[in-house]
Amino acid sequence: MPHSVDFNNVAIVLCQPQIPQNIGGVARAMANMGLSRLIVVDPKNLDMEKIYPMATMGARHLIESMEVVDDLQTALKEFNYVVGTTARMGSHRKAITLENMAVKLISLSKENKVALVFGREDRGLSTEDVRLCHQLVNIRTAGFSSLNLAQAVLIVCYEVFKATQDTPKENIPRLANRYDLDAMYEQLSDLLVRVNFINPENPEHWMDNVRRFFSRHPLTARDAKIVRGICRQVDWYTERRFSKSESEQD
Ligand code: SAH
Numbered sequence: 001m002p003h004s005v006d007f008n009n010v011a012i013v014l015c016q017p018q019i020p021q022n023i024g025g026v027a028r029a030m031a032n033m034g035l036s037r038l039i040v041v042d043p044k045n046l047d048m049e050k051i052y053p054m055a056t057m058g059a060r061h062l063i064e065s066m067e068v069v070d071d072l073q074t075a076l077k078e079f080n081y082v083v084g085t086t087a088r089m090g091s092h093r094k095a096i097t098l099e100n101m102a103v104k105l106i107s108l109s110k111e112n113k114v115a116l117v118f119g120r121e122d123r124g125l126s127t128e129d130v131r132l133c134h135q136l137v138n139i140r141t142a143g144f145s146s147l148n149l150a151q152a153v154l155i156v157c158y159e160v161f162k163a164t165q166d167t168p169k170e171n172i173p174r175l176a177n178r179y180d181l182d183a184m185y186e187q188l189s190d191l192l193v194r195v196n197f198i199n200p201e202n203p204e205h206w207m208d209n210v211r212r213f214f215s216r217h218p219l220t221a222r223d224a225k226i227v228r229g230i231c232r233q234v235d236w237y238t239e240r241r242f243s244k245s246e247s248e249q250d
Contacts, residue, residue: 002164005102006109010160011037011079012153013117015072015129018044022121024054024063025150031059033157038066039115041075054150072117073182076132080112080175081218084125084133085156087146092208093130095138098156102163111174116156121149131208132178134215176224184224185211187231195238 012030017023017040027038040046046068055063069075076082083105089095108114117133119125124146130136139147139155147155176184189207192198198206219227 002166003106003168004164005105005160007035007161009109009112010035010105010114010116011039012157013039013041013072013075013115014043014149015041015117015125016044016120017118017149018121019149020045020047020050021054022149023066024051024056024059025148026118026153027051027055027059027062027066029150029154029157031055031062032154033161035157036062036065038062039075040066040068041072042070043068072129072132073178076115076117076178077182078113078177078179079115080177081108081114082117082133082135082178083114084117084119084130084136085152086119086125086130086136086138087141087152088124089138092127093136095136098137098139098159099163101135101137102159103165105160106163106165107168107170107172110168111172113177116160118149118153131204131211134218172218173220175218176221180221180224181219184219184228184231187228191231191235195234 012026012035014023014026017026020043023040023043023046030036030038048063051063052060067075083101086093086095105114117125117129119129125133137156138145139152141147185207188210189198189203192206192210193200193203198210214227
């Protein structure tokens with residue numbers, strides 16, 4: 001029997017949507033394709049009189065159960081795999097095609113909670129938002145690349161809905177969630193600043209390379225624990241060495 005994406009483990013996350021009608025349109029697109037978990041981060045306007053008509057009766061339940069969260073990092077805490085969607089590409093915005101992502105989600109969604117993140121209507125996802133994503137996805141267009149938010153959600157959901165595979169090639173274990181990863185990156189950044197591996201003036205810029213490196217092969221919860229253990233040990237060792245050489249000088 002062909003395998004498909006497990007929609008129970010997939011959520012749509014809207015980052016600071018500006019236009020309430022789009023939230024309704026997104027809910028409708030999700031209901032059309034069988035997705036049900038909608039998370040909205042810091043919306044500019046939650047006027048239900050504008051949201052409900054666009055959602056129509058068919059997606060009303062999605063608006064009723066929609067989660068509203070203050071910031072993206074909090075919204076993503078529990079997710080093991082985060083996919084950002086972007087109309088814009090660049091040297092730091094390497095995106096894969098939606099078709100490839102959809103197939104990848106078949107194995108990923110078996111054991112992992114997946115978030116599909118969409119940006120603001122005017123500015124898309126910021127560099128800080130992109131840092132929280134394991135992978136970026138782009139919907140190919142003929143020229144003008146910026147789709148309406150709800151239409152972009154519809155295309156992404158449709159592609160994910162259609163994706164099937166006879167036998168998934170990879171067996172992807174449960175990955176570290178964003179909460180574990182954020183804690184790991186914070187610890188790693190502290191340590192790398194202290195040992196002068198990264199510039200204390202602009203650690204986030206340097207950490208981007210480290211994040212990219214670690215995101216190439218998403219880490220399991222155990223991997224993240226090992227990296228944190230290494231940081232702790234290096235911390236302990238350097239502190240001991242440092243205080244020893246100080247006391248030798250005394
Ligand atoms: N002007 C913005 C586009 C915002 S459109 C920009 O330049 O980034 C709102 C959101 O819809 C985007 O943040 C993205 O999540 C999604 N979107 C729009 N067009 C897309 C495309 N071609 N590929 C992938 N996502 C797209």
